[in-house]
Amino acid sequence: MRMTNLDQDVKELVADIIEVDAASLDPDANLVEDLGMDSMMALEILASLEKRFKIKLPEDELPKITTVNRAIEVARKYVK
Amino acid sequence: MSSKVATLPQQLDFEQIKEIIPQRFPFLMLDRVIELEPGVRAVGLKNLTGNEWFYQGHFPKKAVTPGAMICEAIAQTGIVFFHAMHPDDRDVTYLMGSLKIRFLEPVWPGDQLRIEVTPIKVTSRAGILSATVMVEDRAVAKGEFALSAKENQAL
DSSP states (O other), X not given: OOOOHHHHXXXXXXXXXXXXXXXXXXXXXXXXXXXXXXXHHHHHHHHHHHHHHTOOOOGGGGGGOSSHHHHHHHHHHHOO | OOOOOOOOOSSBOHHHHHHHOOOOTTSOOOSEEEEEETTTEEEEEEEOOTTOGGGGTSOTTSOOOOHHHHHXXXXXXXXXXXXXXXXXXXXXXXXXXXXXXXXXXXXXXXXXXXXXXXXEEEOSSEEEEEEEXXXXXXXXXXXXXXXXXXXXXXX
């Protein structure tokens, strides 16, 4: 599946925060169990998505960000 | 049944600060809070005298305020900020998750730090905050940091 600009931006943003190489980041890997994301990193991802896409994400979206692909879904829902 | 939510004054003196933050000598880095608007900003003051304990070793021949202590002042202002949003939370400890800071100028004995903390993204239990530290009209440090509230029982 071809990645859109938004997909690629989210992937790079997540990779940067959890400190892994974006090119080798599996978009379906579990961010907590497979990649060691902690709660503060999750919050950083939420804040970075807001800043990057100029959106407001409610707190209840936070637990949904379990993989890069889920983060992409969350971002898509709010980006107009 | 009416719910009672504790309300905080918009300024805090040293004794009131001690009711909120757990740090004590030699780690209490706030003397006064001059602005406190829940969810919007907290502004703290720390007066640095040549008698501060850390100048003994930092440095013996020339006293310069350690960046680590400026970070501590930022963190403590952050705790006050969070507490203002959740004044009924008593049995929690606030821990710093990350800090990205740039020190712009050295800070000397006699300087007064004015630490302003504003939110970037705040949830009910954690937040990413922005901090600017001024001495008079000069910014001496700027950064972003993350704080989270942990139940004391869970620590």
